[in-house]
Amino acid sequence: MKYRTIFLSDIHLGTPGCQAELLLDFLNTYEAESYYLVGDIIDAWRIKRKGFLWPQAHNDVVQALLAKAHDGASIYLIPGNHDEFLRSYLGTHFGGIEVLSTADFTASDGKRYVVTHGDQFDSVVMHAKWLAHLGDRAYDFMLWLNTRLNRARSLWGGQYWSLSKWAKQQVKKAVNFISEYEKVLTAEARRGGYDGVICGHIHSAAVRDMNGVTYVNTGDWVESCTAVVELNSGRLALIDWERSAREARHRVRTRRARTRQKQLENV
Template sequence: MTGAIEAKHFRTLFISDVHLGSKAARTDFLLDFLRYHEADTIFLVGDIIDGWRLKRNWYWPQGCNDVVQKLLRKARKGTRIVYIPGNHDEFLRSFPGTHFGGIEVAERAIHEMADGKKYLVLHGDEFDVVVRNARLLAYLGDWAYDAAIAINVVLAAVRRRLGMPYWSFSAWAKLQVKHAVNFIGEFQRVVADEARRNNVEGVICGHIHHAVMEDIDGIHYVNTGDWVESCTAIVENFDGTLEMITWGQISATAEITALPTASGLGSMQAA
């Protein structure tokens, strides 16, 4: 891996939906990514810690500690890190403007790119009708997603034995349901409308685990994806251009094994 992947430095890095505290969180892959990608500023765009799952069943292996410690070390070395809470880590929304070990908490942010364009940065759950108006339904959906992830682990093992490529049942199932109700398209539209109301050129969000960059009626809509299935991040180059990095695909294509964590105790948590 070290021969194939070169360390890179970017102006800004955007990551969301890591879900630390969930067995589906790919902490080792995120650690690898953070080792090879530096940035002047890192935006953590919500659902970094999965408070919902931690309330139901405490699960915090060494890999979760390693991710937190890696981010804190970057902050100590001068990286500006802004944490914008989502619905799963909404407990942090009570601390806007607070710094934890050099990590700044903010409800949302306006980020100016190197080329002068301004982007609204927010998690996006406030535009999810299910999360806003039917919390019980949202929790049930979260439980169903956990079940789909568990099925995914079994199917992945069977497909590996048969020599078949990786295929995500959980991602497929989620996409079928959300396409049925036109959820993704509607979510993107209302988030783009919010960006327009804020007089910015674009918006960067997370929440729906669907990484994409596209133009929506003159607004550049960017979704960071997640670190449960696709392992995607958005980076800003020093000329202000944005780029999507799909670490999951890089790993699968090159058959990369996650590097050992600094403590040597981290373990791959397959989704």
């Protein structure tokens, strides 16, 4: 399947939590004329703190994106706070991938969007980086614990469950922060004369109207494995790839079970 544009963010290559294999499946399934990588593609914070972690699957993701650029796709990378070192290379190209601070995107229906990672609108990241780094370590621990919980759940056939996503939904301050973040970014888009904003940063995927301005958050490839695509109509839609992969696995298991049942009935 081919789309006009695909938006991805918060992949966090270089961390144990990165769902690189699922992202590779997604990149192999969908093609696009243009790709926007909306920040935190590489997690330099984690690499700097704990050393270099780069499994083959993470390298395969980079190679897959470079291959798409080589085949003619336009790819734009907008650095986030975790890969802010790339902000020193604005305007340059890496294997056909252009580095930008922000981007103006016009959908096929004529609507204009500002594309930004969004960390510049996060007061904690901007004014208390030590607190942001502390929160990042707590997040790493939650992902570590989440991996072990899901291993235990898989022993009795339980489905994948995100501890960090559940925690954010339960903690009132986190819910309020997400709501305020959405309001600030849509207000900034309105001031700039845009019809909407496309961002990442908070790992909370959404496509919604905010008083006439479209708020789009691409989510992440650590917890939810989501992306945003532009349909032929110009409408932006959210793809939950983890859910799609889970449903595909369920269909395979169901077909196998039916096949075994038929084989037993024919014995």
